Amino acid sequence: MKTIIIEDEKPSARRLSRLLERLDVEVTTLLHSVKESIEWFKSHEHPDLIFLDIQLSDGLSFEIFEQIEVRSAIIFTTAYDEYALQAFKLNSIDYLLKPIDEEELQGAVKKYRLLKPKVQNMALDFEDIKRLLVNPIEREYKKRFTAKVGQHLKIINADDIECFYSENKGTYAATTEGRNYLLDTTLENLQNELQPQFFFRTNRKFYVNINHIKDIISYTNSRLQIKLNHFSNQEIIVSRERVRDFKLWLE
Structure with a gap:
């Protein structure tokens, strides 16, 4: 399984890479911005799996896929614990809240391996997620x-x-x-x-x-x-x- 990490915080990217290596997941590339990721996808074979941060230093990571057709499974790594979790579930293998817990990461990788035969049929609706990030679902919170x-x-x-x-x-x-x-x-x-x-x-x-x-x-x-x-x-x-x-x- 070949994997890339798109994360603008380099210490976080390196930590995630080390955790994945313990799970026998090969991380081939670390990318840190929208611009860098677009250029990389244009000239490289797409990986099996992407660990994708939402907010990068030069914009939302969804901008990558407005120019590149996604042919990889995605696991979101996000601090948006109050936003769009329903969309993350529908449009990805899984999502992990930062700081990433090792057991949760292991569960997400296991889920990917189980779902791998179905990944190619996944329809990723980034516009749906973007709308929910801007207009999060109204929710009653405990008082x-x-x-x-x-x-x-x-x-x-x-x-x-x-x-x-x-x-x-x-x-x-x-x-x-x-x-x-x-x-x-x-x-x-x-x-x-x-x-x-x-x-x-x-x-x-x-x-x-x-x-x-x-x-x-x-x-x-x-x-x-x-x-x-x-x-x-x-x-x-x-x-x-x-x-x-x-x-x-x-x-």
Whole structure:
């Protein structure tokens, strides 16, 4: 199986390449922009599989396929966890949210290998995905959560939650009262329940609420550290792969 990666963040591309090598997936090329990708496709045999970032430094990666006929399967690698997931599912083998989890990557590769005989008949509707990126599907987000406290159920307003975090296989909500409540959910489930205007997933362990950020500090390896108003149980670090999207989210 020959694979290429189209990703403008070179450290992210190299990390993904290393993860794929562990899965016996041959990565032949790393491409980093729309322009570079168009030129490459014009003069090279198309790969079996493309790992495709949505937002590249010089535009949306869909612009590549406005000029090149796609003859490869696609797995999206995206930070758009609140946008167009339905279209990603319909128009690709799979999608992976950044920062990419190794187990999820393994599952996506396995899915491709199972579906490979059908890939040539896949109709990729990039216009559909682009429309949903500009006009995301209207969705009702959760305004409150419940947590069991002894024999009682505690109602927690989403506005009063400084962050959600995972610890010891549990998912917790840390509130403005300085309390931490165990919830009957996972961070993966929360991605479709939290309003993206206010909540951002900084890494695999944390979602933070923009209204409760006290300070943002430069950290090692081009990362950022977040200080919240009350929560101080653990360091909250924005992973290097998510720093750019975090800065865009802040604006």
